[in-house]
Amino acid sequence: MPATRFSDLVRGMRDLRIATVPVLLMALLAGGIYTFVAVANDVSENELQRFDNGLLLLFRQPGDVSAPIGPSWVAQSVVEITTLGGYPVLVTLVTAIAGFLLVYRKFGPAIFMVAAIVSGTGVSHLLKIVYDRPRPDIVDHLVATHTASFPSGHATMSAVVYLTLATMIVRLVDDVAVRIYVILMAVLLTFMVGMSRIYLGVHWPSDVIAGWALGTAWACLSWLAVTALRALRARG
Template sequence: MRLKQQLTIAFIVSVLSLIGFSFIAFTISANEYLKFDEVVIALVQGLESPLLTSIMKFFTYIGSTSALIILSLFILFFLYKVLKHRLELILFSAVIIGSPLLNFMVKLFFRRARPDLHRLIEIGGYSFPSGHAMNAFSLYSILTFLLWRHITAKWARVLLILFSMSMILSIGISRIYLGVHYPSDIIAGYLAGGFWISISIWFFQRYQDRRKNKDMQ
């Protein structure tokens, strides 16, 4: 895929993600919670069982800040030592550091209270957008983007996408199941993550293009 196409796709994804996020933000500003939230929460929490609760707590931990730091350090080491693509460390670090910072600022702006229906764990802070969902989307999407370039086998690329999608969805669903987020928080977190990572990739690709043109001169 040519660079111009990659830049165009990244720009379109960022715009669509921003539009989707803005729509949800406007909707929840007019309503404390949505009928959609009630229906999905009832459906997900209706599956409650001791085994499923343990599984969901595991995925919530995987999406926590401490686990994010550990995974990020491992990926940074892999990119630096194994793949030898040191420039990509900048992109990865910018995405991983910027995602929770952006999420924190957006949460302070909207100040949406967490659901108080049926919580299986206790947690403080604001609800919108979900930090777990946003950070998971950012982490596994940027990981997929970086590894995709080094994987040529079609089956391996399919596995990479399936793994990333399953982790993103599982972490998001775990927050609904445990009663600490509305479904609209999760979707907004995914959209915010999509906006952040697409903008980051756009700037990264632009920088690489300018650096390449400069070297050719």
């Protein structure tokens, strides 16, 4: 194949990828919003109580709602996993990466990351106040809690933080395998944090599902906003 034809093919694939990403982000955004609204409506009408109760009890010993399934080291491991979605870990992580970006003079990505995460935190807290759903009362809580239940703040913020960081990293590499690995790791961390909240008995499963949906939608919305701003700047 002539060099010119090969370069045209590579350029065409790159243009297709650039055009496809916003479409995928829009699809994820729409799916996340739809899922959150659907779950929120069902929660308000108490239509998910049977599902929530059944899944919570699935993680407890039969006849003893105070004892989680598995040996004691499993429960301790889950407690440590859940901290990956807690504010101390997330704030430390975001601060460290923002500091690195500022030292590296990447002011745009630093501002984007902090703005997306801070605004996502605000929305999560606001929705907790609006819905004011009590924490689960059918099983014992294995860790302390201080806010309302819906949506799960850990599930929401782990999705916002890890997916936002993943989208920043994938822009720095061209290797498809590396990009897939980074995205999968972000999804895996988000999934583990959400499931830990159910295992520990501090969230209804529907809280976690809504948190995942909200966090994913917010990360996609933030990235679409940055993409639009860059397109406007390029035209100007």
